Structure formats: structure tokens, C-alpha cells
Amino acid sequence: MGVIFPSSFLPFSCTKIFISSSSTFSFSAQTRFGLCFRAMSSTSESQTGSVSSSTLHQVPGLDPLEMDSISEKTFERYSSNTVKRNGKGVSIVWFRNDLRVLDNEPLFKAWVSSEAVLPVYCIDPRLFQTTYHFGFPKTGALRAQFMIECLADLKKNLMKKGLNLLIQHGKPENIIPLLAKAFAAHTVYAHKETCSEELQVERLVAKSLRQIVLSPAQGKSSRSSSTHNPKLELLWGSTLYHLDDLPFSIDSLPDVYTQFRKSVEAKCAIRGCIRLPKSLGPPPSIDDWGTIPSIEQLGLHSEKTTKGMRFLGGEAAALGRVTEYFWKKDLLKIYKDTRNGMLGPDYSTKFSPWLASGSLSPRFVYEEVKRYEKERLANDSTYWVLFELIWRDYFRFISIKYGNSLFHLGGPRKVEHRWRRDEKLFEAWRNGCTGYPLIDANMKELSASGFMSNRGRQIVCSFLVRDMGIDWRMGAEWFETCLLDYDPCSNYGNWTYGAGVGNDPREDRYFSIPKQAQTYDPDGEYVAFWLPELLPLPREKRNFPGKSYIEQVVPLKFGNTYKQHSQRSKYGGRQSGLQRR
Numbered sequence: 020m021g022v023i024f025p026s027s028f029l030p031f032s033c034t035k036i037f038i039s040s041s042s043t044f045s046f047s048a049q050t051r052f053g054l055c056f057r058a059m060s061s062t063s064e065s066q067t068g069s070v071s072s073s074t075l076h077q078v079p080g081l082d083p084l085e086m087d088s089i090s091e092k093t094f095e096r097y098s099s100n101t102v103k104r105n106g107k108g109v110s111i112v113w114f115r116n117d118l119r120v121l122d123n124e125p126l127f128k129a130w131v132s133s134e135a136v137l138p139v140y141c142i143d144p145r146l147f148q149t150t151y152h153f154g155f156p157k158t159g160a161l162r163a164q165f166m167i168e169c170l171a172d173l174k175k176n177l178m179k180k181g182l183n184l185l186i187q188h189g190k191p192e193n194i195i196p197l198l199a200k201a202f203a204a205h206t207v208y209a210h211k212e213t214c215s216e217e218l219q220v221e222r223l224v225a226k227s228l229r230q231i232v233l234s235p236a237q238g239k240s241s242r243s244s245s246t247h248n249p250k251l252e253l254l255w256g257s258t259l260y261h262l263d264d265l266p267f268s269i270d271s272l273p274d275v276y277t278q279f280r281k282s283v284e285a286k287c288a289i290r291g292c293i294r295l296p297k298s299l300g301p302p303p304s305i306d307d308w309g310t311i312p313s314i315e316q317l318g319l320h321s322e323k324t325t326k327g328m329r330f331l332g333g334e335a336a337a338l339g340r341v342t343e344y345f346w347k348k349d350l351l352k353i354y355k356d357t358r359n360g361m362l363g364p365d366y367s368t369k370f371s372p373w374l375a376s377g378s379l380s381p382r383f384v385y386e387e388v389k390r391y392e393k394e395r396l397a398n399d400s401t402y403w404v405l406f407e408l409i410w411r412d413y414f415r416f417i418s419i420k421y422g423n424s425l426f427h428l429g430g431p432r433k434v435e436h437r438w439r440r441d442e443k444l445f446e447a448w449r450n451g452c453t454g455y456p457l458i459d460a461n462m463k464e465l466s467a468s469g470f471m472s473n474r475g476r477q478i479v480c481s482f483l484v485r486d487m488g489i490d491w492r493m494g495a496e497w498f499e500t501c502l503l504d505y506d507p508c509s510n511y512g513n514w515t516y517g518a519g520v521g522n523d524p525r526e527d528r529y530f531s532i533p534k535q536a537q538t539y540d541p542d543g544e545y546v547a548f549w550l551p552e553l554l555p556l557p558r559e560k561r562n563f564p565g566k567s568y569i570e571q572v573v574p575l576k577f578g579n580t581y582k583q584h585s586q587r588s589k590y591g592g593r594q595s596g597l598q599r600r
């Protein structure tokens with residue numbers, strides 16, 4: 020099919036970047052291999068006590084050949100010889116936040132229903148504009164880099180399956196219909212999203228496809244004798260439990276997590292992963308498949324992670340991380356005991372960046388947990404990973420039920436509260452200069468690596484909204500910029516929880532900094548890693564450095580020391596301290 024394409028273009032205006040960059044780093048397969056990383060041993064640093072403030076961990080800590088071999092074997096294990104193709108003409112797969120081959124239903128359906136599949140990814144300029152209220156970069160450089168790596172790996176994996184990935188720069192509603200017309204595609208398959216920005220794009224794509232008229236003579240796609248429009252078929256595929264299998268309608272989805280979890284666990288089964296044939300080819304004939312952009316072409320400056328964790332984007336890395344965490348390091352069996360850690364790659368799975376980009380299917384994680392339980396052991400820890408993944412499901416389904424109120428100041432419960440928008444305080448929080456080492460270390464980790472532990476996220480969220488009294492959406496939007504695993508449902512869902520405007524049965528989720536420091540960083544290893552100036556202090560002083568550290572920008576709501584805090588609580592302070600879940 021010798022069709023001439025609209026050539027790639029870059030309609031982006033340069034976005035202001037908030038995090039400064041000291042060096043340039045342009046991704047290529049070669050540079051990825053060439054980077055110097057220290058591989059992790061099977062125990063985390065916090066367990067061994069050997070913290071070096073310059074440590075950089077690649078996640079996963081596997082070499083590229085090992086990752087390739089893991090993904091080959093996994094694809095092999097998940098391929099099917101029995102599925103049959105029975106369609107005509109061309110179908111399009113519009114990739115969105117589902118940058119994977121394994122367990123990808125749109126890809127499967129497109130293959131079954133056509134003679135040729137055209138996989139497309141549109142680099143949407145809106146993703147590189149600014150956040151809704153406070154004008155931060157919508158996508159920070161580290162997540163953009165991660166996305167670039169995901170695209171490179173997706174292209175590679177599709178090529179292994181006999182296809183390719185067409186990369187186009189522009190809005191899907193402009194590009195997809197042009198392609199549908201050029202290839203006389205009968206259907207565009209994609210995964211369904213739930214938040215209004217993504218839903219709006221779906222509506223626009225559907226609308227512009229309706230304006231494309233294909234004659235019966237166009238392509239081999241027409242099954243009828245009359246003219247027709249290409250269809251947009253949206254499929255559910257981002258959660259463990261399928262939307263259609265929920266035991267309640269979305270309107271009556273339980274607001275309380277525990278009720279939601281118990282109900283789905285009792286009444287729903289998790290569907291098996293979709294199995295694809297070994298080859299999905301041939302693709303339609305295309306002269307120019309487009310190029311994966313560099314970070315600069317996205318209007319951003321490259322940033323290099325030099326300490327902490329450096330996550331590799333892509334499905335091969337995602338499958339590698341599952342293998343590393345479950346099978347190689349055998350960490351699944353202790354997950355529940357380690358998951359509240361903050362330092363190093365091994366206290367928790369670190370699956371979230373790949374889950375958010377869709378390079379990893381939660382159903383695949385489920386099947387791996389079950390395999391591990393069968394082949395190694397089943398305990399509270401093996402179950403707890405699923406428990407946490409159900410939180411992810413919960414926030415996604417809540418986003419359908421509550422729509423935009425998830426993003427509104429009063430949250431789903433429409434809570435009235437006076438919030439501050441003190442820029443100076445916010446800047447201190449964002450830059451990690453609050454005078455509280457635990458807050459500062461976490462915020463520095465976020466800026467430097469695009470990641471923060473769940474414990475850290477809860478602590479810095481509580482500090483911003485409770486101790487500083489700042490509009491929680493400022494924090495949520497900053498997380499939106501920085502997080503590699505940014506996902507609107509999990510991010511805004513957790514922030515509404517932390518701000519007390521979500522559906523949390525515990526209304527005042529206050530985290531006492533001194534108590535959190537004493538419980539989760541008793542030797543100050545975490546804070547000394549991110550704030551090396553604290554390293555010379557005695558371990559018990561690192562979280563309580565007094566005048567030897569920068570001045571505290573606000574007092575704590577319930578006092579500055581753990582002791583004081585306990586006394587106040589006794590005399591009527593709100594419930595605080597350890598907030599495990």
C-alpha cells in the first residue's frame with residue numbers, strides 16, 4: 020500500500036522546566052548499555068546499613084541481554100498457536116497508556132479482525148504543556164525520558180512480532196483519522212481511559228472518525244456494499260479486575276476501600292492474560308515509520324539521575340523487574356515486612372512506573388504471584404502485593420464514579436476548607452528546604468529520580484496539607500510533573516485521601532514527622548543519603564539535627580519532637596503517628 024504520510028512535525032512550544040539540569044543525556048540503546056550502574060545485592064542497603072550517598076541503582080539491576088532473554092521467554096510462554104485470524108483489510112491499534120505487547124487486547128482484536136495491523140503512537144503536544152491550575156510542566160523530563168524508552172522498547176517488541184510502531188507527532192484526533200482514511204482501516208482499537216482529559220481525546224477521535232467516509236471500493240476492508248466510517252473500539256485493560264466483571268454498577272461502587280476489596284475478592288475472578296500468536300505480521304507497507312523523539316524534541320532538557328534509582332523504561336525492563344523481584348532475589352515472600360521502607364530498590368516491587376505507562380499488565384503480575392505461590396510459597400506477603408494492586412483498581416474505578424470531583428478542591432466529598440496558597444512555603448516543600456530532614460530528603464528524591472516511596476508520599480502529603488495548610492492540588496500537580504509512575508487516578512485519589520477530602524473513613528490522616536522518622540528511619544540512613552550534610556551527625560540526630568540544619572519553615576501542628584507530640588496527643592491532639600495500611 021504505497022501511501023504518502025503526513026510527515027512528522029513538532030508543534031510544541033518550549034515548556035519551562037523547573038528542575039535544573041547539569042548535563043545532557045540523550046537516550047539510545049547504546050548509551051543505555053554504556054551507563055555505569057552499581058548492581059544491587061540481594062539485601063537492601065537499609066538492611067545492611069551500608070549507605071553510600073553516591074549510590075545509583077538501575078531498576079531493574081539486570082543487564083540488557085538478560086532482560087531480552089526474560090522478555091523473549093515470557094512472550095513465548097504467553098503465545099498461542101490456536102488463535103485464528105478471520106478479518107479483512109487493515110485495523111489500527113492506537114497505543115496510549117498501554118505500551119506493551121503482552122496482555123494487550125486491542126492488539127489481539129486488531130490482529131483477529133484484519134489482514135494487516137497498523138500500530139500507532141501519537142506524541143500528543145498536550146502532554147508537554149502545563150498542569151491545570153499551577154502551571155508546572157505536565158510531564159517532567161524524567162518521565163518523558165522513561166516514556167521515550169518505553170516507546171523504543173515497544174517498537175522493538177512489535178518488530179519481533181512481525182509488526183512495527185508508527186510514531187507520529189500531533190494530536191490523536193488529527194492523526195488517527197488521517198491514517199484510517201489513508202489505509203481504509205475499518206476499526207481503530209485502543210484501551211479505554213477514565214479521566215476527563217483522556218475521555219475528551221477519545222470523544223474527539225471518535226468524532227473525527229465519523230467524518231471519514233470510506234467507499235466500498237476503498238481497500239479490502241469493506242464488508243458491506245455501502246459507504247462506511249471507521250469505528251473506534253475502546254477496550255478495558257488497565258486493572259486487575261475487569262470493569263465488566265465488577266459485582267456492582269459503578270454508581271453503587273463502595274466508597275470505602277475495604278468494602279470494595281472484600282466485594283471484588285469474594286465475587287469476581289481475574290481474567291487470564293490475553294495470548295497472542297507468535298507473529299502478528301505483516302504490517303501495512305509504510306515508507307517512513309517515524310522516529311522516536313529525543314527529549315529536546317519534546318521541548319524538555321534532559322536530566323540525568325545520578326543517585327538513588329534510575330528506572331529503565333519499557334516492557335523488557337518491566338518483565339525483568341518482575342523476574343528480579345519475585346524469582347531472582349526472592350523478595351516477594353518478605354514484601355509485607357519491607358514495603359514501608361524508603362531506601363534502595365528492594366523494599367517494594369517498584370512496579371508502578373511500568374504499570375502507569377502500561378508496559379506491565381497487572382493481570383500478568385497476578386499470574387506471576389500465583390505461579391510463585393505454587394512453586395515457592397504463599398504467605399501474607401505474596402497476597403499483599405495483590406492487596407496493593409487492588410488499591411490501584413479502586414482509585415481507577417473511583418475516578419469513573421466521581422469524575423472531575425477527584426480533581427476539585429473539595430474532592431469527592433465536597434469538603435469545605437480554607438486552604439493557603441503560600442508560594443514561599445510551597446517552594447520550600449517542593450525544593451526540599453523545609454528544615455525537616457524527612458520531608459526534604461523525600462522531596463529531593465522525587466526531583467532527582469522521579470520516584471518516592473509510598474511511606475514518603477504519605478508523609479510529605481500530610482506535611483503539606485496539615486502542617487503547612489497548603490492547597491493539596493499544588494502538591495498533587497507537582498507530583499503530576501515529577502512522578503515516573505504518575506497516574507491521574509492513583510495520584511489524585513491518594514491526594515484526596517491525604518487531604519481529607521476523599522472517601523477515607525479516617526478523616527484526619529495526620530503523619531507526625533518525628534514519629535515517622537523514629538519508626539521508619541531510626542538511624543537516619545535515608546535522610547543522610549539524600550542530605551549528605553547530615554552524614555557526620557550521630558545516627559539518632561540525623562532526623563533531629565537542631566540548629567546544625569536549615570531553619571524549620573513552619574512549626575508542626577502537634578509539636579516538633581516525638582516526646583512533645585505524644586504529650587499533646589494525650590491532651591486532645593488528633594490521632595497521629597503510625598498510619599499503616
Ligand SMILES: Cc1cc2nc3c(=O)[nH]c(=O)nc-3n(C[C@H](O)[C@H](O)[C@H](O)COP(=O)(O)OP(=O)(O)OC[C@H]3O[C@@H](n4cnc5c(N)ncnc54)[C@H](O)[C@@H]3O)c2cc1C
Pocket residue numbers: 358367368369370371372374375404407408409410411412414471472473474476477480498502504505506507509510511513514517
Ligand atoms: C500522595 C500519593 C500520591 C501517589 N501517586 C501515585 C501515582 O501517581 N501513581 C501510582 O502508581 N501510585 C501513586 N501512589 C501510590 C503508591 O505510593 C505507589 O504506587 C507506590 O509507592 C509505588 O511503589 P511500588 O511499585 O514499589 O509499590 P508496591 O508497594 O510494591 O505496591 C505494588 C503496586 O500496588 C499499587 N499500589 C500500592 N500502593 C498504592 C496506593 N496507595 N494507591 C494506588 N496503588 C497503589 C501500585 O501499582 C504498586 O506498583 C501515591 C501515593 C500517595 C500517598
Ligand SMILES: Nc1ncnc2c1ncn2[C@@H]1O[C@H](COP(=O)(O)OP(=O)(O)OP(=O)(O)O)[C@@H](O)[C@H]1O
Pocket residue numbers: 151214215216217423424426427499507
Ligand atoms: N489525566 C488527567 N490528569 C490530570 N488532571 C486531569 C486529568 N483528567 C482530568 N483532569 C482534571 O480534571 C479537571 C477538569 O476540570 P474542569 O474545570 O474541566 O472540570 P469541571 O468538572 O468542568 O470543573 P468545574 O466544575 O470547576 O468547571 C481539571 O482539574 C483537570 O486537571
